[in-house]
Amino acid sequence: MTARRFWVFLEQEEGKVHPVSWELLGVARTLASQVADEAAAAGDTVLVEGVLLGENVGPIAQEAIYYGADRVYLFDDPVFAYYRNCPYYQTLAAAAKKYGPEVFLIGATTLGRDLAGAVATALRTGLTADCTGLEMGEVKGARQRLLLATRPAFGGNIMATILCRNSRPQMSSVRPRVFPMPPRNPNATGEIVHEEVEATEESAMSCVLEFIHSKGESVNIEYADVIVSGGRGLGTPDGLKLLQELADELGGVVGASRPLIDSGWIGYAHQVGQSGRTVRPKLYIAAGISGALQHKVGMQNSDFIIAINSDPHAPIFDVADVGIVGDLYQVIPEMLKQIRALKEAKA
Amino acid sequence: MFHALVAVKQVPDTTNIRIDPETGNLVREGVPAIMNPYDAHALAEAVRWKRQLGGKVTVISMGPSSFSSTLQEAVELGADRGVLITDRKFAGADTLATSYVLAEVIKAIHQEDPLQLVFFGKQAIDGDTAQVGPGVAVRLGLPIVTYAVKIREVDLEGGRVVVERKTERWTEVVETSLPALLTCDKEIAEIPFAPLPDLIRSLRYEPEVWTMEGPCPFDPDQVGVKGSPTIVYKMGTPPLPQPGEKVNARELGVEGAVKFALDKATAAGITSLLLGGAQ
Numbered sequence: 001m002t003a004r005r006f007w008v009f010l011e012q013e014e015g016k017v018h019p020v021s022w023e024l025l026g027v028a029r030t031l032a033s034q035v036a037d038e039a040a041a042a043g044d045t046v047l048v049e050g051v052l053l054g055e056n057v058g059p060i061a062q063e064a065i066y067y068g069a070d071r072v073y074l075f076d077d078p079v080f081a082y083y084r085n086c087p088y089y090q091t092l093a094a095a096a097k098k099y100g101p102e103v104f105l106i107g108a109t110t111l112g113r114d115l116a117g118a119v120a121t122a123l124r125t126g127l128t129a130d131c132t133g134l135e136m137g138e139v140k141g142a143r144q145r146l147l148l149a150t151r152p153a154f155g156g157n158i159m160a161t162i163l164c165r166n167s168r169p170q171m172s173s174v175r176p177r178v179f180p181m182p183p184r185n186p187n188a189t190g191e192i193v194h195e196e197v198e199a200t201e202e203s204a205m206s207c208v209l210e211f212i213h214s215k216g217e218s219v220n221i222e223y224a225d226v227i228v229s230g231g232r233g234l235g236t237p238d239g240l241k242l243l244q245e246l247a248d249e250l251g252g253v254v255g256a257s258r259p260l261i262d263s264g265w266i267g268y269a270h271q272v273g274q275s276g277r278t279v280r281p282k283l284y285i286a287a288g289i290s291g292a293l294q295h296k297v298g299m300q301n302s303d304f305i306i307a308i309n310s311d312p313h314a315p316i317f318d319v320a321d322v323g324i325v326g327d328l329y330q331v332i333p334e335m336l337k338q339i340r341a342l343k344e345a346k347a
Numbered sequence: 348m349f350h351a352l353v354a355v356k357q358v359p360d361t362t363n364i365r366i367d368p369e370t371g372n373l374v375r376e377g378v379p380a381i382m383n384p385y386d387a388h389a390l391a392e393a394v395r396w397k398r399q400l401g402g403k404v405t406v407i408s409m410g411p412s413s414f415s416s417t418l419q420e421a422v423e424l425g426a427d428r429g430v431l432i433t434d435r436k437f438a439g440a441d442t443l444a445t446s447y448v449l450a451e452v453i454k455a456i457h458q459e460d461p462l463q464l465v466f467f468g469k470q471a472i473d474g475d476t477a478q479v480g481p482g483v484a485v486r487l488g489l490p491i492v493t494y495a496v497k498i499r500e501v502d503l504e505g506g507r508v509v510v511e512r513k514t515e516r517w518t519e520v521v522e523t524s525l526p527a528l529l530t531c532d533k534e535i536a537e538i539p540f541a542p543l544p545d546l547i548r549s550l551r552y553e554p555e556v557w558t559m560e561g562p563c564p565f566d567p568d569q570v571g572v573k574g575s576p577t578i579v580y581k582m583g584t585p586p587l588p589q590p591g592e593k594v595n596a597r598e599l600g601v602e603g604a605v606k607f608a609l610d611k612a613t614a615a616g617i618t619s620l621l622l623g624g625a626q
Contacts, residue, residue, distance in 0.1 A: 013516060117476075121478075125443070126576035211518070320590065327596070
């Protein structure tokens with residue numbers, strides 16, 4: 001009897017957990033359930049486990065249990081006060097060697113991408129970046145189900161399913177918002193394992209002299225409930241003001257497709273798509289966006305999509321719940337008018 | 348003497364990629380091959396420091412022989428030496444096998460002429476994995492700074508470098524020991540126009556060719572398909588979503604079309620959200 005462990009790296013900075021950690025616990029739970037039958041037949045146990053590094057982050061470990069972890073390995077030490085590549089990857093690689101997880105998921109954030117490639121290389125195992133689909137599937141010739149990791153390739157034009165037959169763990173990075181947030185169950189129970197920390201300040205090889213918090217451009221489109229996005233069809237940078245007005249009315253933020261970032265109309269933080277951010281707001285309004293695949297893969301999981309485009313054949317209509325064929329400079333002012341009227345009627 | 352190495356990759360210009368609607372395959376014909384843009388910016392920064400400190404820049408690239416044009420382009424941008432790492436046995440490498448070969452080559456170059464900085468682009472635009480740079484750093488035991496946007500200081504005597512890196516949350520000013528490996532964003536440096544002598548030199552430049560046979564040894568079990576733990580299991584075009592309803596503002600009038608869309612949104616249960624913005 002062996003334990004089949006599904007690991008999630010629990011990302012936190014300054015004691016604040018990145019929500020992608022919970023999303024991945026949800027995915028790990030799904031993957032674990034997909035091997036439940038074969039594990040039961042073999043007398044194996046299946047566990048969803050989190051790994052957490054930081055300083056004074058015990059409450060996050062407890063929170064991880066509420067989000068579905070059966071167990072959390074906690075490395076709590078001042079050397080992890082802020083993120084650094086070396087002590088983090090060495091600690092995670094050593095932990096993985098000790099416990100032998102079958103699957104190891106890491107959020108594809110800037111921190112996670114810095115880390116994942118280093119851990120995978122240290123473990124000499126396979127890593128699939130930016131997965132949009134994960135499944136434990138039967139593969140010919142494999143004794144157990146394997147992780148089938150699907151990701152967009154070539155700018156989102158093709159989906160490739162990657163597997164890692166022999167090396168363990170099977171590693172994947174996943175962007176925030178690709179998978180839904182699992183429910184939080186405050187009655188869930190689990191175990192917190194305090195691990196001994198071997199990393200030292202000397203082995204860290206680098207130190208951060210200063211953290212510079214940028215002013216202004218701190219838009220967080222990944223977790224916005226409403227996004228009003230513009231594309232080349234805006235015609236002029238001034239069009240963004242109209243989108244902003246609608247976004248403000250809906251309590252949302254402004255997004256954009258790649259051409260607007262390339263032409264410098266709006267900052268990278270606003271970019272939705274394969275080369276920007278993946279989003280899944282409750283409402284996504286795409287105005288003047290043709291709908292290149294690379295954009296669609298970044299927003300097609302939105303709950304409700306309204307597309308506005310003057311070209312009736314624009315591919316964006318393929319993913320929209322409602323499409324309006326028309327001039328956005330007529331449609332959006334009308335939309336503002338009707339939304340304001342609805343609000344007044346309600347008040 | 349300052350010696351920097353830049354790893355570059357030739358990539359298809361993904362903004363020009365098309366899919367054959369009949370077969371679902373990539374149409375490669377007519378797609379221009381370019382130097383991965385992030386690598387080009389990293390190279391520009393390496394060359395800038397070479398001009399400031401005196402020294403040289405070596406560029407390496409792993410791929411088929413057609414990649415030599417990218418190394419020529421690197422020379423045009425100010426590189427002194429280009430090494431093409433090419434062998435059929437290297438083909439089909441995933442990021443782990445790629446990082447192995449690059450690390451072995453960098454080690455060999457470092458032994459004959461010590462390096463202070465190794466540059467990578469933050470990712471390649473064809474794979475977008477961002478895995479090879481960190482992988483090489485781990486294999487070489489080098490400190491790594493990813494998402495570098497500015498090198499503030501290169502202190503050769505003190506053996507340290509100060510770099511700004513941009514994360515989702517903030518900009519970090521990182522000090523690290525030399526030699527170090529950086530993966531660079533485009534902001535790291537502008538790509539300058541090539542000075543005429545570099546341009547002329549690049550036209551006739553033939554990069555060195557390194558293969559499985561040498562000059563540095565490779566473990567045959569760690570290269571190419573054999574050294575790659577991941578395999579592509581299947582490929583396909585993304586599943587087609589079920590398109591929703593479409594209305595034409597010209598037929599229905601703008602007011603009617605917008606009303607239709609908002610009614611649909613209401614039916615989908617997001618009215619409360621639409622109305623909640625002002626609260």
